[in-house]
Amino acid sequence: MANLKLDDKTAEFLLAGARAQGLSVDEFIQLLLRQQQCGGVRSPTLSAEDFDRLLDSEVTDTPGLPVDFSRADIYADHD
Numbered sequence: 001m002a003n004l005k006l007d008d009k010t011a012e013f014l015l016a017g018a019r020a021q022g023l024s025v026d027e028f029i030q031l032l033l034r035q036q037q038c039g040g041v042r043s044p045t046l047s048a049e050d051f052d053r054l055l056d057s058e059v060t061d062t063p064g065l066p067v068d069f070s071r072a073d074i075y076a077d078h079d
Contacts, residue, residue: 020046020054 006014018028046054 022050 014025014028017032018025021028021031023031
């Protein structure tokens with residue numbers, strides 16, 4: 001087993017990528033390395049269910065738009 005020192009940004013990237021794929025960080029790094037050996041890093045393909053799950057995990061509880069919200073509200077500061 002090897003220990004690596006990573007900056008916080010890289011560590012967060014690896015952790016987020018691993019979580020999005022449902023993998024451990026170790027598995028995610030191995031996936032990235034395999035992709036690199038096959039001609040470059042490609043974005044992993046998500047199934048529709050995995051994509052929905054990923055979107056659901058990003059949902060926050062915020063108030064919605066007012067019922068009477070319209071396109072005119074977006075451009076209220078324009079002529």
